[in-house]
Amino acid sequence: MHEQINFAIEILGTISFSMSGSFAAMQKRLDPFGVLIIAFVTSVGGGTVRDLLLDIPVFWMHDLLMCGVILITSIFSMIFKSIEKNFKVTLFIFDSFGLGLFTIIGVQKGLNADIHPLICIGLGTITGCFGGIIRDILLNRIPLIFRKEIYASACIIGGAIFLILNTFTDLSYTIIQIFTILLIVAIRTFAVKYHWQMPKFYGYNNDAEM
């Protein structure tokens, strides 16, 4: 049961990120193979860095299903795009769910590998954010993570609350999992809707490059 839920979560997150990558690549007018590559990198980027850091087999290298899901989702997005106009909202929703799902998977894989819980929060953040960061670097955009309201912060908060609930409460693992994923989605949604921002450092000159 637990296995199946984890599996469903991983597939859902992959679909979310594959769509988000495909749409971002189409916006930049890449050709279909380029769109496919960006979809792939966005989907597997965070998990790949996580697996390399943990020195466990990279999850998609022996997982034809996962690669197939990315391929089909990307092709679907390329066809779907001519119907769907409301990209901003679509992209945002998929991105938020992928972010929440992957963050919690990252924390879990860290715990399974006996990594200290505090470092697992970092692993979760990497799993959630790095696919999108690599996507934005490849597409020559300023990484979303550093432009949007509360992005990585949502991962860090969600990961921390996952660990707190997991350590100090008797709630079932699955409930904690779903709760913290929805929490990350909620933080992202409210943050964008009400323009929440973390305080920034305005004493600095933005243009001053060293």
Place this chain on the structure above:
Amino acid sequence: MHEQINFAIEILGTISFSMSGSFAAMQKRLDPFGVLIIAFVTSVGGGTVRDLLLDIPVFWMHDLLMCGVILITSIFSMIFKSIEKNFKVTLFIFDSFGLGLFTIIGVQKGLNADIHPLICIGLGTITGCFGGIIRDILLNRIPLIFRKEIYASACIIGGAIFLILNTFTDLSYTIIQIFTILLIVAIRTFAVKYHWQMPKFYGYNNDAEM
């Protein structure tokens, strides 16, 4: 015999990419050590990512010959540049050969590690393209792969045909290898000469950043 051909191919691909990296770095007016670093990253970038994904020893870590080849090629390029004016064509030819050579090596190493053939096409594409992508990111250029006519597409097509010929024909391995490498070079050459392009998604506003 087979070993020697593979070895010759790897050396040739390394020389090609080292030159392509050196010329690109000189165009950006880097100093000699900077040129050397870019030459190195361009040559080994794709194979390094491939080896990390496959969890096999990174090929150049114990291979002084390979590192020496990159060093000498890069120094040669720095001296050679004052004689040679026709950089666009030179850079293009070296880049195309490196692309073809490295793609097929990537597919082969994947097959050797028992990776599913379809995922091996991805590995070949990564091996062929990632050195150039990292080079362009470091030099702050829009990655060549996303600007030029048919680049990654050539890898994907070449890798797929390699697998088809390898599985369904009785042709010798070496012949298939050389044929698909030349095929990738040919696709690239014709694509650039006749401005072949994959269809793109023009319904999108290029400037709309989310």
Place this chain on the structure above:
Amino acid sequence: MHEQINFAIEILGTISFSMSGSFAAMQKRLDPFGVLIIAFVTSVGGGTVRDLLLDIPVFWMHDLLMCGVILITSIFSMIFKSIEKNFKVTLFIFDSFGLGLFTIIGVQKGLNADIHPLICIGLGTITGCFGGIIRDILLNRIPLIFRKEIYASACIIGGAIFLILNTFTDLSYTIIQIFTILLIVAIRTFAVKYHWQMPKFYGYNNDAEM
């Protein structure tokens, strides 16, 4: 004794790079969590790539102390920034020390893993420079390494002299270590103060992108 010195050097380098990352991120007006992520990536980026290449456990995955040092230094930098105005000099000094410290650590870890000394110079350069390169790519700046006077060159020269002294003299390991670190800092300092530059390739048109 030797162990303690190595440990102190690693902590000092981490503090230096965490500060350099934090200040650079604050200049770009990132929020506190963003500053933390950049501080982290700058500190561990070079060493992480080195450990992945050597296929040894990534140094910070089981090292809570190291992660804590980065966290505390980054928070300290965020508070400290309102007092300290002279950021250019501060950033420069920290960056130079981190560069020297990490380069020599990289060379040493390569030697310990039985890598050929010449490849170890490359590993040292990667360890010293990649954290800063990743930082600059994430912050969308032209990588410092390719803009400033003599940066990677200082690593290559320092690493080479470390190896020469280590092989051909009877000086104690610790003295060679400290000497080469200070040498790298000195090269950087004089290079910036007196605008030393490596010769560049002026025959090229900087704008000509291929």
